[in-house]
Amino acid sequence: MDYQTFQPDTELDAIISCYWTLEVPSSDDHLKQRIVPDGSIEMAFILGDDIKRYVSDDEFIIQPRAMVLGQITTPFFIEPLGYVNTFAIRFYPHSFASLISTPINNLVNTETPLAELFGEKTADDLTQAIFQAKDTPSRITIIEAFLKSKLNEQQVVDNIIQTTIDALIASSGNTPIAAITKQDPAQRRRLERKFQQQVGISPKQLGKVIRLQRALTMLLNNKDDKLMDIAYASKYYDQAHFIRDFKEFTGVSPKEFLGHKHMELSSLFYQ
Secondary structure, eight states: OEEEEEOOOTTTTTTEEEEEEEEEOOOTTOOOEEEOOOSOEEEEEEOSSOEEEESSSSOEEEOOSEEEEOOOSSOEEEEESSOEEEEEEEEOTTTGGGGOSSOGGGGTTSEEEHHHHHOHHHHHHHHHHHHHOSSHHHHHHHHHHHHHHHHTTOOOOOHHHHHHHHHHHHTTTOSOHHHHTTTOHHHHHHHHHHHHHHTSSOHHHHHHHHHHHHHHHHHHHOTTSOHHHHHHHTTOSSHHHHHHHHHHHHSSOHHHHTTOGGGHHHHHHHO
16 A cells, blocks of 8 residues: 655645545455544545445445545445545545535535535536646645635634634543533534534534544554553543444454454554
């Protein structure tokens, strides 16, 4: 697997976490790969062969070749049908909502074709330009021009949304929402509503995903650490709480995750 990341232009670094590419040679024994939540929204262009996403043990869809993958709250399996070549844009949790008129919670746990979000002609023109570009720098130039044009229509993100996300990221998901809303029930309801509109999941869900990201990174990069140490370092109540949340978002226990043949791709992202 060849996975690479690239940083955005300074005009876009407030909305884009990174660009990434993934290339995997064609093989007769491609395994299903489990994808776990990471708190981000991604726009992806499948430049290689088709990729299946399983919706049950034996049912699947073919992912659109130009799509937006919204927030995911449960793990799912994908399986390439040949050569993997993907170019993608990873957005911060709140930022993609400013680029579209579609409610962001409509994108949760689904792949949405670009045509449904930006119109058929705009999406087709962008897709063709990305597919015909000669290399990754050229694709980045194309997508940045497109996104900058969309930012001219951007609505200012509600300050409480930005404040909450900043606090959750800075604390690795551990800032209590009550502390942000100053124990005000009306402000908390407003925050929950705005999150559903602009992030697609609740503040609590995002905090859990961000905390799991920290724990996953520690697990993969410090394999000799005890689960209890990782749990406490990640601010879980105890080891049982850590394992319960881990299973919720990955589908397996921490011990099963390490070296699991279906977790190779997710492990690559977190390492």
